[in-house]
Amino acid sequence: NPVAKAINYMFExxxxxxxxxRFLDDGRLCLSNNAAEHALRGIALGRKxxxxxxxxxxxxxxxxxYSLIVSAKMNDIDPQAWLADVLARMPSLPVSRLxxxxxWNWSAGSARQVAA
Structure with missing residues (x-):
């Protein structure tokens, strides 16, 4: 039986x-790896x-x-809005303020204040 094989594997x-x-003791851990697989889906589809x-x-x-865009998504930021704002503001900022x-430091509110 495949279920019995899986259970035996857990105890081998x-x-x-x-x-x-471990997920029972730490609520931050997820039972499945669906989030990780979903994050990698775009890479797998685009590799060719x-x-x-x-x-x-x-x-x-x-x-x-790609890492910057994924970082924006992980910080609940629209990557297109973030990138448009960054590209518009970069030429006028000194390197020390980049x-x-x-x-993780950007917010849509600060982008509107600069635009105003």
């Missing part, structure tokens, strides 16, 4: 059952298109931009 080695039930980034440097730029534009 020390630590598997404790690792499996990204094979030809033009060069090593082009691939590095694409990875950098960290203000990172997704």
């Amino acid at each position: 080695k020390d630590g598997r059952w404790e690792a499996f039930t 298109a990204w094979l030809f980034a033009g060069s090593q440097r082009g691939g590095e730029r694409a990875a950098f931009m 960290p203000e534009l990172l997704p």
